[in-house]
Amino acid sequence: MLPPELRHRAAVAYAQGRGALGGPTALHAWGVRRQPEDEAVHLDVPARSGLRSRPPHLVLHHRHGFRPEPPQAVTRRGLPVVPLERALVDAWPLLPAVDRPAPLIRAVNDGLTTPARVGEALAEAPRLARRAALRVLLDRLSVGCRSPLEVWGHDHVFTGAQLPRLRRQFRVRIEGRTMYLDVYAEQERVDFELDGATAHGDPRQREIDLRRDALLATRGILVVRFAHRRLVREPARVRAEVLAILASRRAA
Numbered sequence: 001m002l003p004p005e006l007r008h009r010a011a012v013a014y015a016q017g018r019g020a021l022g023g024p025t026a027l028h029a030w031g032v033r034r035q036p037e038d039e040a041v042h043l044d045v046p047a048r049s050g051l052r053s054r055p056p057h058l059v060l061h062h063r064h065g066f067r068p069e070p071p072q073a074v075t076r077r078g079l080p081v082v083p084l085e086r087a088l089v090d091a092w093p094l095l096p097a098v099d100r101p102a103p104l105i106r107a108v109n110d111g112l113t114t115p116a117r118v119g120e121a122l123a124e125a126p127r128l129a130r131r132a133a134l135r136v137l138l139d140r141l142s143v144g145c146r147s148p149l150e151v152w153g154h155d156h157v158f159t160g161a162q163l164p165r166l167r168r169q170f171r172v173r174i175e176g177r178t179m180y181l182d183v184y185a186e187q188e189r190v191d192f193e194l195d196g197a198t199a200h201g202d203p204r205q206r207e208i209d210l211r212r213d214a215l216l217a218t219r220g221i222l223v224v225r226f227a228h229r230r231l232v233r234e235p236a237r238v239r240a241e242v243l244a245i246l247a248s249r250r251a252a
């Protein structure tokens with residue numbers, strides 16, 4: 001099987017100037033998802049282009065009013081590709097469920113787009129399959145969630161009327177160092193850090209975390225870390241601990 005980049009060039013050449021990389025393939029061109037070698041190349045073409053899909057290697061999406069030129073297409077790595085926001089929306093129902101959030105989260109984290117801009121692209125696709133789930137993820141990203149674990153925490157732990165207003169990815173600068181706090185209770189000065197599944201397996205990362213926590217302590221900020229395993233398997237117990245910690249800080 002040819003590498004994705006060669007297959008992309010072959011697909012564009014086949015379209016003879018009438019197509020642009022779209023959907024999952026466009027995500028590869030934008031650098032937010034690596035396309036598997038056995039996955040078909042997706043190409044957006046005008047509705048009456050006369051071009052045909054060639055399963056299983058090439059899937060054409062015939063779009064009314066589409067023209068492979070700005071603003072409907074841009075050049076990336078020397079190839080025409082649809083805008084990132086359009087690619088994220090179009091690819092959403094085409095990817096396996098487990099793979100859908102990652103490209104969007106990476107695109108936002110890397111500063112390539114914003115939840116608002118993707119939301120505008122979603123508004124132009126009212127009949128998109130699985131649209132509601134994409135809208136939910138955009139809402140979570142809009143309030144500051146920046147990883148699947150933070151989304152989980154938002155939905156299952158850090159929610160409800162009993163909790164104070166919580167800030168997500170709150171920016172703090174101490175001694176020339178900028179840090180972003182996962183879930184921050186500003187009044188109580190408590191930072192809840194959500195450690196990923198691999199966080200405790202890297203001694204170097206552990207040392208970095210300890211130094212960071214100590215630096216925050218110099219400003220009176222208590223850092224409480226919850227491991228991925230506990231958050232996912234014991235959300236009710238973790239939530240009870242969060243409430244108890246915040247109550248004790250208010251009483252101090």
